[in-house]
Amino acid sequence: MPSAHLPRAVFAMDPVHLPLLFPEPLMARLRQTAQIDPTLVVRDFTAPAAAPALARAEVLVTGWGCPRLDTDTLAAAPNLRAVLHAAGSVRSLVGDTLWQRGVAVSSAVTGNAVPVAEYTLAMILLAGKDTFTHRERYRATHTYPTTAETAATGNLGRRVGVIGASRVGRRLLELLRPYDFEVLLHDPYVDAVEAAALGARLVSLEDLLSHSDIVSLHAPDIPETQRMLDRGRLALIRDGGVLINTSRGALVDHDALTDELVAGRLSAILDVTDPEPLPADSPLYRLPNVYLTPHIAGSLGNELERLGRIVVDELERLAAGLPLAHEVRHADLARVA
Structure with a gap:
């Protein structure tokens, strides 16, 4: 033209x-x-x-x-x-x-990645401070937490696992740089040198799940990633770990995740689910260790x-x-x- x-x-x-x-x-x-x-x-x-x-x-x-x-x-x-x-x-x-x-x-996917990464960063910081647990306890007891109750709280040295060096994933890695996190990355299309340039250490998916305090999903929704976090892989996340999903609900085995959350072993911050929205009787609406938002991480x-x-x-x-x-x-x- x-x-x-x-x-x-x-x-x-x-x-x-x-x-x-x-x-x-x-x-x-x-x-x-x-x-x-x-x-x-x-x-x-x-x-x-x-x-x-x-x-x-x-x-x-x-x-x-x-x-x-x-x-x-x-x-x-x-x-x-x-x-x-x-x-x-x-x-x-x-x-x-x-x-x-x-x-x-x-x-304009690059532009849409900006608010998703910003949302995710905010949730990582809040999760590291165990904000949602302390909020629920404060609502119930109207008292400040004890030293023992905050012993595991804080973002210094928190290990964050990022699954997917997508546009959102890369933007998030950039936003994480100023903080005192240890960042792990899994992406089959990235090598160790590129991961280091992005500010992360490249690891297998299993190692990322096993060693991260907070796991954040940023992989694409393609046939190869359907239910990539199945029951076995979710079980690898350490007790008290947090899963953040701003990608697509189909990347996670919903029933397996629900079981982990109902049991209280894991916490989750979910902006996307499968199905979406969840049915009205889903226990995830009521669990204190689940923070649900209605697909708002993207551009609004x-x-x-x-x-x-x-x-x-x-x-x-x-x-x-x-x-x-x-x-x-x-x-x-x-x-x-």
């Missing part, structure tokens, strides 16, 4: 997200870079109003709520050159046909603008004839979320 040409673009997402992704100043910048109608936000590619827009579109600006880009949709968009996703994973959005057509794909509220900024940056690069900075390649789908 030459710099003199403003590419024709179309929004394809749930329109409820549009004002947060692209507040007025950012929308104005976007409209200086592309020919786009902010009043047209496609949710159904088969709708009559979508047909003329798709026929002209060179760029689709997608987000949560965008339907899958199937063969029929791509046939209706013969001029499509790029899909810029103002969200995280594109796995459910795109298929082989897109790359066969030579359409470039970009994702004003954090969505960060995703919009990435998309506008990418659109400006396209318009200038530059390569995408956050391109998702076909080969990446085999090992990323």
Whole structure:
């Protein structure tokens, strides 16, 4: 796309997200870079109003709520050159046909990694101070804990195990650097030298589980990682250990984790579960050693603008004839979320 040409673009997402992704100043910048109608936000590619827009579109600006880009949709968009996703994973959005057509794909997943890593860091620090246990005890007794009750509390030298050097995992490793933690990392695609550069010691999954006080999951949800923390591996986590999951609930054997939590041997901070949400009668809602949040670690509220900024940056690069900075390649789908 030459710099003199403003590419024709179309929004394809749930329109409820549009004002947060692209507040007025950012929308104005976007409209200086592309020919786009902010009043047209496609949710159904088969709708009559979508047909003329798709026929002209060179760029689709997608987000949560965008339907899958199937063969029929791509046939209706013969001029499509790029899909810029103002969200995280594109796995459910795109298929082989897109790359066969030579359409470039970009994702704002790097921007979405920021709040997830920040949430995780906050929870690691709170877990190291045994905050949730002390809160429950304080509610029940209205007294301060004794020296004996705080003997195992604190973040000095706490061993944190990070499973997955994903974008979130890497951002978390960066955020952990200023603290007095010992950090372990397991990732089959990382070697010991790279792990050290990230501020961690590379270990096997079993060693990480056996030697970590706090285990934080950041692996992708792919067939190889389904139930990767099964009953046997959960049993490796030391008594009193904490599991943090901000990735996907499917990475953990839910029944096995529930048994460990009901028994009180482990604690957990879960922003994702399997199923999601949990049924109303799940014991995890009531256990004092479980801290549940409703999938809020990712971008919410004003954090969505960060995703919009990435998309506008990418659109400006396209318009200038530059390569995408956050391109998702076909080969990446085999090992990323």
